[in-house]
Amino acid sequence: xxxILHFARKEFIQTFRDKRMLIPIxxxxxxxxxxxxxxxxxxxxxxxxxIVDYDRTAESRALVEAFAQSGPFEIVAERPExxxxxxxxxxxxxxxVLVIPSGFSRDLDRGERVPVQMILDGTxxxxxxxxxxxxxxxxxxxSIRIMARVLRRTPEGFxxxxxxxxxNPELRTSVYMVPGIISLILLISTLILTAMAVTRERxxxxxxxxxxxxxxxxxxxxxxxxxxxxxxLADVVIVVAAGRLVFDIPFRGSLAxxxxxxxxxILTTLSLGLxxxxxxxxxxxxxxxxxxxxxxxxxxxxxxxxxxxMPKAIQYFTLINPLRYIGRIVRGIMLKGSGLxxxxxxxxxxxxxxxxxxxxxALRFKKYLE
Amino acid sequence: xxxxxxxxxxxxxxxxxRDPRSLYLALIFPVLLLVVLGLSITFDIRHVEIGVVDHDxxxxxxxxxxxxxxxxxxxxxxxxxxxxxGERLIRRDxxxxxxxxxxxxxxxxxxxxxxxxxxxxxxxxxxxxxVALGYLGGLFQSVSTRILLDRASAQGLSAVPGxxxxxxxxxNPELRSTNFIVxxxxxxxxxxxxxxxxxxTIAREWEMGTMEQLxxxxxxxxxxxxxxxxxxxxxxxLQMALVVVSAEIIFRVPFKGSLLTLLLSSALFLLCGLGVGxxxxxxxxxxxxxxxxxxxxxxMPSFILSGFIFPIASLPTAARIVSYVVPxxxxxxxxxxxxxxxxxxxxxxxxxxxxxVFTVVVFLATARRLKLRLE
Numbered sequence: 001x002x003x004i005l006h007f008a009r010k011e012f013i014q015t016f017r018d019k020r021m022l023i024p025i026x027x028x029x030x031x032x033x034x035x036x037x038x039x040x041x042x043x044x045x046x047x048x049x050x051i052v053d054y055d056r057t058a059e060s061r062a063l064v065e066a067f068a069q070s071g072p073f074e075i076v077a078e079r080p081e082x083x084x085x086x087x088x089x090x091x092x093x094x095x096x097v098l099v100i101p102s103g104f105s106r107d108l109d110r111g112e113r114v115p116v117q118m119i120l121d122g123t124x125x126x127x128x129x130x131x132x133x134x135x136x137x138x139x140x141x142x143s144i145r146i147m148a149r150v151l152r153r154t155p156e157g158f159x160x161x162x163x164x165x166x167x168n169p170e171l172r173t174s175v176y177m178v179p180g181i182i183s184l185i186l187l188i189s190t191l192i193l194t195a196m197a198v199t200r201e202r203x204x205x206x207x208x209x210x211x212x213x214x215x216x217x218x219x220x221x222x223x224x225x226x227x228x229x230x231x232x233l234a235d236v237v238i239v240v241a242a243g244r245l246v247f248d249i250p251f252r253g254s255l256a257x258x259x260x261x262x263x264x265x266i267l268t269t270l271s272l273g274l275x276x277x278x279x280x281x282x283x284x285x286x287x288x289x290x291x292x293x294x295x296x297x298x299x300x301x302x303x304x305x306x307x308x309x310m311p312k313a314i315q316y317f318t319l320i321n322p323l324r325y326i327g328r329i330v331r332g333i334m335l336k337g338s339g340l341x342x343x344x345x346x347x348x349x350x351x352x353x354x355x356x357x358x359x360x361x362a363l364r365f366k367k368y369l370e
Numbered sequence: 371x372x373x374x375x376x377x378x379x380x381x382x383x384x385x386x387x388r389d390p391r392s393l394y395l396a397l398i399f400p401v402l403l404l405v406v407l408g409l410s411i412t413f414d415i416r417h418v419e420i421g422v423v424d425h426d427x428x429x430x431x432x433x434x435x436x437x438x439x440x441x442x443x444x445x446x447x448x449x450x451x452x453x454x455x456g457e458r459l460i461r462r463d464x465x466x467x468x469x470x471x472x473x474x475x476x477x478x479x480x481x482x483x484x485x486x487x488x489x490x491x492x493x494x495x496x497x498x499x500x501v502a503l504g505y506l507g508g509l510f511q512s513v514s515t516r517i518l519l520d521r522a523s524a525q526g527l528s529a530v531p532g533x534x535x536x537x538x539x540x541x542n543p544e545l546r547s548t549n550f551i552v553x554x555x556x557x558x559x560x561x562x563x564x565x566x567x568x569x570x571t572i573a574r575e576w577e578m579g580t581m582e583q584l585x586x587x588x589x590x591x592x593x594x595x596x597x598x599x600x601x602x603x604x605x606x607x608l609q610m611a612l613v614v615v616s617a618e619i620i621f622r623v624p625f626k627g628s629l630l631t632l633l634l635s636s637a638l639f640l641l642c643g644l645g646v647g648x649x650x651x652x653x654x655x656x657x658x659x660x661x662x663x664x665x666x667x668x669x670m671p672s673f674i675l676s677g678f679i680f681p682i683a684s685l686p687t688a689a690r691i692v693s694y695v696v697p698x699x700x701x702x703x704x705x706x707x708x709x710x711x712x713x714x715x716x717x718x719x720x721x722x723x724x725x726x727v728f729t730v731v732v733f734l735a736t737a738r739r740l741k742l743r744l745e
Contacts (some may be wrong), residue, residue: 029660035670039680039689043500046683063533089540090717115536122542123710124573125550126413126497127681132537132545135505139535140511146531147518154459159434159479159510161489163503166454166460168493196658283577283657284570285389288399291566291661301409306498309412309610312744335494342462 003215004073007223011197037247043173044072044130050085051078057105063142064233065114067098070138072131082119095251096131097123110144115167155348167201167335170229175250178243180303181238181332183265183326189295190232190266192290193275195227197224202277217366233259240334252337258330261343265326266351278361278368303327303329374589378597385571386601396567396605400508400559400613407555407571408621411679417445418502421465422458428476438469443505456490466492467502509514513608541710545596553709554625554678556613557701558669560636561643564606565668568647569660572598574653595733599644606640627708631715635708638725643668646697646730652739672698700724701727 049067053060076094079085088094097118107114118135123127169174201207210220236258242248272293278284298304300314301323307315318324325346332338332346340347344367382651386393413644420438424431438444447465450456456468478485489506493499510558515532522530542549575581584594614632617623654660674680675689676698682690693699700721715722 031666035674039674043684064425108531111531113532115534117536120539122539122545125545125547128545136508136535139533159513160484161487163489165491171493171496173496182565205430253738287661296406299406305411314409321402
């Protein structure tokens with residue numbers, strides 16, 4: 001036990017001797033929070049909209065006005081001809097153009113259903129999809145009003161939805177992102193620190209010295225990993241506190257449960273870090289290998305993009321990704337206040353994965369030392 | 371000058387070739403990243419799970435459920451009469467939306483009154499929630515339109531005016547998100563890889579103490595910088611070609627522009643990334659720190675402040691101002707314009723200029739810092 005503590009102390013001192021290392025370890029959670037919590041915003045607003053009104057009647061102006069008043073559309077230009085917008089589209093200075101045909105008002109008076117064209121820049125497929133929805137909404141609403149006028153009834157639709165949003169009533173992006181950052185920070189910091197710690201000793205030749213000393217492999221492993229477990233848990237505290245204080249992210253569940261889950265998850269990342277160090281000769285190799293694992297793990301976890309929209313084969317692949325489970329657990333605890341009664345399948349999966357990884361890495365590490 | 375740069379380049383190239391695993395990673399990693407990013411980031415939100423609590427049990431309610439079921443956007447998971455069950459469905463993450471049809475829903479509609487419907491939404495993923503609510507609004511509107519038309523014909527009105535939206539999408543008519551994501555992925559990968567590779571190798575020289583030897587040699591700062599950058603420039607172009615070809619083979623993204631535009635802009639962008647990498651290496655002497663700085667200074671901004679996924683127009687003002695110094699922003703505009711719109715240099719002159727200015731500034735700053743350290 002004493003040996004382990006000595007080791008842990010040495011590892012702490014070594015990691016933090018370079019004062020600049022404090023920056024990435026403790027500043028990187030903060031920076032990620034700023035990026036993901038503050039900057040990221042999926043809302044589609046300020047849609048640069050162009051208008052071509054061939055009709056120029058009160059009725060056509062009313063439609064233009066409906067767009068201007070709707071909120072997301074920002075009318076930036078009006079041109080007499082629709083092809084005047086071609087260069088603007090090319091440059092990306094407009095994203096949507098509404099084209100009202102001539103005779104719009106006259107045809108409506110005759111009781112016809114008049115087509116109105118909306119041209120969208122589809123380059124950004126996600127935004128375009130949302131813009132399409134907005135545009136249809138505005139046009140249909142106008143249409144229903146005109147129909148209602150003719151039929152002499154109040155100008156509202158027949159189904160009036162009363163929307164209640166749970167967990168994130170203002171639909172803020174930061175509420176979705178910040179819990180995700182916790183899992184990500186844990187993965188990145190603990191995995192890289194562990195992977196580098198052993199390779200550094202190997203690169204500088206001190207690993208041999210340790211091996212000839214009476215330290216047992218288990219003591220070496222624990223001594224090497226305990227400090228990083230502490231770093232990981234500290235990162236959890238930082239992100240939860242900053243999320244709460246700065247971004248006003250709710251924390252509805254139990255903190256103890258979150259720590260338990262984080263502990264399980266860090267076990268998997270520490271094991272992975274040890275595994276990487278057994279297959280890397282230099283620190284830069286270890287770094288690249290870690291990066292090689294981090295990127296897919298991060299992207300195929302459902303933490304930042306929903307798993308349901310991924311191809312089927314990839315969806316199965318995510319089942320072995322520990323980040324998938326911790327991501328769901330953290331979100332469940334923070335946003336929904338879920339407990340073990342709902343999250344036990346995820347906890348079980350995390351436990352299983354960590355046991356497997358610990359066994360594999362311990363075996364490999366032992367062989368590696370011998 | 372060349373007599374000193376060439377041996378430096380040769381030395382650096384030998385370094386690259388001597389470490390086959392790093393070379394392998396440098397070439398395979400971008401392709402892997404491309405595949406993973408291209409497959410994982412899709413916004414084609416379809417089949418949103420939905421639950422219905424039907425207190426009414428009328429034909430009109432069943433019609434609405436039928437419409438939901440028939441729509442490709444929704445997938446009706448469960449129809450129940452119990453409010454508690456509806457809430458449980460959301461809590462257990464079985465559905466994203468629950469629609470509650472109140473008692474008298476069918477009767478209100480039959481009388482031509484407005485029927486109130488309660489919609490419960492799981493907002494934890496705000497993007498999905500927003501898109502799904504948009505779909506739902508459209509569906510309700512079409513029900514209203516249908517009812518109005520029915521009433522008109524019942525009143526003997528043969529012609530009812532209305533406006534029909536006709537949406538035409540340019541450049542990406544099927545709204546495939548891969549067409550948007552993949553060119554962006556190319557840009558982001560190039561930025562990450564070029565920066566990481568250079569900053570790590572120089573940090574390694576510092577760690578091993580060979581950097582001092584280089585400095586003691588008669589080579590000038592700018593020569594060292596160029597000699598270091600050149601081999602990685604070649605490696606980067608190779609990666610670029612590999613990634614573009616795989617993007618075409620795997621994701622079949624349309625390529626409407628000219629190869630020359632692509633080549634010129636990526637060469638410029640690579641120089642930019644290499645410059646940033648070299649600059650990082652003048653700040654940091656350890657590989658670990660370089661790596662972390664690389665993530666903070668290039669990876670995160672390239673992902674978030676470049677318009678790669680999140681539209682720049684939606685960024686908060688401060689972030690939008692910062693985005694002007696993120697080179698990926700300009701390259702993304704060029705490469706997307708080139709792939710999807712067939713735009714050439716003429717359209718994107720400003721972006722080219724911005725990249726060029728950035729590159730020159732970064733290289734000058736690097737040479738300056740290196741010179742300071744030499745003295």
